[in-house]
Amino acid sequence: MTSSGAPFQLRQAALPVYLPTLLFAAGEAAFIPIVPVIAQNVGANLATAGLVAGMLTLGIVTGDIPSGWIISRIGERMAMLWSTLVALLGTALALAATTPLILGAGIFLIGLATSAFALARHAFLTSFVPLHYRARALSTLGGMFRAGAVMGPFLSAGVLALTNNPLAAFWLMAAFTLSAGAVLLFMPDPEKTFGQLTRVKDESGVSLYPGEIEVEKETHGLMATINKNKAVLAKLGVASALVMALRSGRAVIFPLWAVSIGIKDSDTALIIGLATAVDFALFFTSGQIMDKWGRLASIVPSMIIMSVALLALAPTHDLPTNVLWFVITIFLFAIGNGIGSGILLTLASDLANKDNPAPFLGAWRFITDSGAALAPLGISALTAALSLAVASAVTGVAGLIGVVMMLVYVPKYLPRKKNLVP
Incomplete structure (x- = not known):
């Protein structure tokens, strides 16, 4: 808590947190739809x-492992700032890449920084x-991230249409990242803006802010925390990892599909931007559904819709109407993802020890991030061995398995008032 007597106002967080978040998210979202095009340009199949x-x-x-420390x-x-x-550095590597290996290394560095x-x-x-403002502050933070995810593809589509150069998407990333860094570098000292904070010593005797102690707890003793909570993590944790696999699969399958059926890179960015806008528009609806009808009322329809979208996409690759099906399924997926916004963080908060939530939240x-990381590897392997259509179908089936797991384990581990069990 701050010791300043001045009343806190949410806009105080705009410069140090919200604006850099918006810029960083927009930069990432600008290049993500175009990565398959750039990869093929440097020799990737x-x-x-x-x-x-x-x-x-x-x-x-x-990056999840060392970030808290x-x-x-x-x-x-x-x-x-270091992020x-x-x-x-990752963006510079991507811009200079002459092989898929160098391009992948650059994107990996961006992922580390993102974490x-x-x-x-x-x-x-x-x-x-302050605690009584924190939920609104964190909700606004999520909104900034999603707003950036909408901005990025639209800006990328415009720049790509003007330059006809896919690498322009990474130049956008560089510009947005520099802007975020400049805001952080030149912003006032946080304690002058928010008031003096009382530091607390952690277990090793280091004097830290409260938030620094929380993130250290999230990553300290990670494997021990996973082992301690292995029952719930092996069930609801894995089910939630399948949700992340669906979402991560979307970010790989749809751009690859667009390349495979010959959609222009600027058109791909525009379509993905419009779909992301639909997703963003449903952000608050998800919370209302969860609060009124329970967690299952959000997560089950969300996963079914996303899974059906990928299953419906799979047989359309060689159809004369393949572009139309691409548009239909990506928007269907966006609707499913939108009505499930925030569900994984909500489940984690429901399940965590209220007196010391940080270790469980870190685990x-x-x-869940492991699910997101493994999905592209599986999609790549299936595409190489069989086809992209098979990869899309298998990802959709994995999502339906996640639905069954949620239906079985949410009632088991959550209080009745938080799910659909009467």
Whole structure:
């Protein structure tokens, strides 16, 4: 808590957290739809292009492990600044890439930076925002991320249409990342904006802000926490990992499909941007569904719709109307994803120990992010061995397995008032 007597206002968090988040998210979203095109330009086949695209989520899950410790040692603001530098290095590698390996390495670095940046901004709000404002602050943070995810593809579509150069998407990433770094570098000292904070010593005696202690707890003793909670993580954790696999699969399958059926890269970015806007528009609907009808009322329809979208896409590759089916299924997927917004964080909060939630939340995030990281690898392997259509169908079936797991295990592990069990 701050010791300043001035009343806290949510807009105080705009400069140090919300604007950099918006910029960073927009930069990432600008290049994600175009990665398969760039990968093919440096010699990748369709399967390898999927593997390269998956390096982002692999970088994120790898970064989950050390990020909490790093933030607890150098602070939230410095962690975000260093993250922008690592992201810029990754972007430079991607721009200079002449092989899929170098391109993948650059995207992997961006994933590492994304993990640390995301955890640092969460810790920042935990440290500096009073408890009774925190839910709104974190909700707004999620909204900024989604707004950036909408902005990026639209801007990318415009720039690609003007330049006819797929690498322009990475130049957008560089510009947005530099802008985020500049905001962080030149912003006022947080304690001057938010008020002086009382530091607390962690177990090793290091003096830290409250948010820094929380993120350190999330990643300290990760394997021990997973082992302690192995029953719920092996069931609801795996089911949630399948949700993340669906979402991560969307970010690989649809761009690859667009390349495979010959959609222009600028048109691909535009279609993905419009679909992301639909997803964003349903963001608050998800919370209303969960609060009124329970967790299952959000997650089950969400997973069914996303799975059906991928299953419906699978047989359409060689149809004369394949572009129309691409548009229909990507928008259907967006609707499903939108009505499930925030469900995994909500489930994690429901399941975590209320007195010390951070270790469980860290373990949960690691399990679910692992699902997101493994999906592109599986999609790439299936595409190489069989076809992209088979990869899409298998991902859809995996989602339906997740539906069954949710129906079985949510009633078992959550209080009745939080699910659909009468």
